[in-house]
Amino acid sequence: MGFVMETPVYAPLKEKIRIEIAKLREMNFKSKMEYIWEYYKFLLIGLVIFLILIGSLINSFFINPQPQTALHISWNAGFVLHEQLDEMADELTARLIDKDKNEAVLATLSMTSTDDPSMDMANQQRLVAMLAAGEIDVFIVDREQLVEYAIVGFIQPMEHILAEIRHTDPAVYDYIIERSVYAEYEIEEGSFEDRIMGISVKNSDLLKELDYYEYDLFFSLVSTSKRQENAKAALIEFFK
Numbered sequence: 001m002g003f004v005m006e007t008p009v010y011a012p013l014k015e016k017i018r019i020e021i022a023k024l025r026e027m028n029f030k031s032k033m034e035y036i037w038e039y040y041k042f043l044l045i046g047l048v049i050f051l052i053l054i055g056s057l058i059n060s061f062f063i064n065p066q067p068q069t070a071l072h073i074s075w076n077a078g079f080v081l082h083e084q085l086d087e088m089a090d091e092l093t094a095r096l097i098d099k100d101k102n103e104a105v106l107a108t109l110s111m112t113s114t115d116d117p118s119m120d121m122a123n124q125q126r127l128v129a130m131l132a133a134g135e136i137d138v139f140i141v142d143r144e145q146l147v148e149y150a151i152v153g154f155i156q157p158m159e160h161i162l163a164e165i166r167h168t169d170p171a172v173y174d175y176i177i178e179r180s181v182y183a184e185y186e187i188e189e190g191s192f193e194d195r196i197m198g199i200s201v202k203n204s205d206l207l208k209e210l211d212y213y214e215y216d217l218f219f220s221l222v223s224t225s226k227r228q229e230n231a232k233a234a235l236i237e238f239f240k
Contacts, residue, residue: 070096070103071230073138076110076145077217085109088206095237096230105234137225138234140201143181146218150183150197156223157185157195161232175239181218204238
């Protein structure tokens, strides 16, 4: 029994390419462009989109990667413009972060109370998820939120970082400790104790650009923060 050589499966495609090349050779430049666009425009558009996507990924990951978050401050004390929060974050970044590091301070607006119950629930769930992941380090809150967050365990006592500030910068410590605020904190199940849960940042120079420096706002440390050293440094900067 002899062997029959089968035609390669790519032969029709190869023949089609040969025919297309032959057609193009017979056309002038304008006709070639019109022909290519008419029959291959979707392929070309897809290729352009693909190249743009690849270029964007290369730029994001290798050429101009996004800075890593060195500190995340969540503003939950009423409405404030995103531009104002960006200014505060930029100022803290300039003060705290080495220029050689690709890091930045992030300040975001956290709205957990609106006129829409379903939106409130979604915002609260998002906040809890971020706290569980350790993505937020500091809250800026009003007194009501401070008390509520202390009770539910969203924030932690601040005596330990105040002790560190006292050791490294006694003058700043004396200024900060006068602005400390106590609230009930559950030290063990069913047992609560008054602890320092926030620092008033009213009249802080850092907030003057926000036009919020006369309001009763408090700096509090998130219970799941993974960047407490940066949070401590930021607290000091509020009063320098």
